[in-house]
Amino acid sequence: MSNDIRTVVVIGCGVIGMGWAVLFLSQGLKVIITDPAEGAEARFEQYLQDAWPLIAAPEEFDSLSKNYDFVHDVGPRLKEADFVQENGPERVDWKTELFETLDKHTRKGVVIASSSSGLPSSKFVGRCQTDPSRVLIGHPFNPPHLIPLVEVVPHPGTSQTSIQTALGFYRSLGKKPILLRQEIPGFVSNRLQAAINNEAYSLISRGIVSAEDLDAAVTSGPGLRWALTGPIATNALGGGGGPEGFGNRIERLGSAIRGWEEDMLKHRFDWNQESLATLQDQAKKSLQDVDWPNMVAERDAVLLKLLNVKSDAPSMAWIV
């Protein structure tokens, strides 16, 4: 099916919708976009110009980047959609109503994906009368045109065909989709982030390290490895590599790790007023010298180089 996807409808063109739309256009797709916000279309035009050179050839700008319609009323255009990517407000009532409409007016079999980062789709398919089995979550990472990860999260009634179509479509765009076999709060990547953040907040609010040193403990240490090898592969390497590497590490370090876990559990960040105040104060101090206006552009530039470095290592296919 993903070969047949030529036209994508993008609902909501804020931070996430803009990123998706640029990506779709750069891949030669036709895009129909809707967003009622004042100035949304102009903002998207600007975004397109800024983001294009990061992910596509400048000489293709004229031929590909204009292949979109920014519409007020998307209803009559839904029949054209081969795939829908929804990026509106994160509200159950809003998504429930919208998905009822999307389900009613799109063609049979067309997958309807929500970018939702928290709400599982079972919460908002309740009024889909035609075919809720083609609804699922396609959760991107900001910015969606740069970060490869997309979490595909089916609800209990999502069909295998829809799952495979979504995985195939995202892959065809150069994305790295992963599949959750079950809906869970926070999906995978936000849970992993929450896990590390809780311990980070605790260490900072307890005064063990400065916020600056905490960040350095990641960016100059394990963060460098996590850009290349995930937790499991990193553990396996720490255990000497090979098929037994992971098991060896667990065997050698398991009991020490359980001791650290006990201590971490005892000192979990508790979100109380005082801890939060200390944390926020420390975070502000740590970041006070950041040149914010230039920072995101610079981060994106380094990120792109990092992605190129990774793709330059073809024999590291195990590095995703």
Next chain:
Amino acid sequence: MSNDIRTVVVIGCGVIGMGWAVLFLSQGLKVIITDPAEGAEARFEQYLQDAWPLIAAPEEFDSLSKNYDFVHDVGPRLKEADFVQENGPERVDWKTELFETLDKHTRKGVVIASSSSGLPSSKFVGRCQTDPSRVLIGHPFNPPHLIPLVEVVPHPGTSQTSIQTALGFYRSLGKKPILLRQEIPGFVSNRLQAAINNEAYSLISRGIVSAEDLDAAVTSGPGLRWALTGPIATNALGGGGGPEGFGNRIERLGSAIRGWEEDMLKHRFDWNQESLATLQDQAKKSLQDVDWPNMVAERDAVLLKLLNVKSDAPSMAWIV
């Protein structure tokens, strides 16, 4: 003091000691190494040849790389040390005895650092009669000549002067030292790793995602960002950047995050036999196609390029 450090004694020349020794030599230091293991000296010679081109100019190999003595009995040479880096077995009794000797025979004020990744130094300074205040942990990350992070962990009796000397010395080598203000189990970076690993183990053993997809959820998502911005800076960017970015994110997402945390707590990886068996089985499956013999060299090559990419962005001084 770090300007005066010309000679470093390296005790234990295994995985970690070899990395330190290469780094010290590449920075023009004289190194005195001891390790009783059969073949240790020959292994180090080979390691030196392999690692040198990664961190130092080939034309300096002849002038700098031979500036070491590999000795059987380090006792009589301890007087020459301006700094000691210990990398022997992770055993309290062994380190206690060794540190008594090191403390007795090194010159006054010379800092004695242990690479220990778990044992805080208060556990093994008990027999230091001369001056335990110059003992501390200098915990590197493997491989120490490539990964910048060094965790400096004083024990309650460590002097400010020793702490500053160690921080200055590691910085002068191009390392990124961070300071823990207090001994805690697992120090900072191993705790952060344990936090993410526990959730990873849980998600895999519960069958929510494959081990391969779990790794991709990091390397294609947050891991890419953690190589550049730590948890706090990443949160601040997620909150729109600026001095209020961190607080904004907490305000907007705090309650959702607490919900995820509750669910994670409920499903913590419990280390029981069955969960462990599933986890190890999944890890093996995920890594079965890895070309282990070439993998570490390739990972190191990509890691170096990543470090270069980061150092090529001078205006991102906030990225450490």
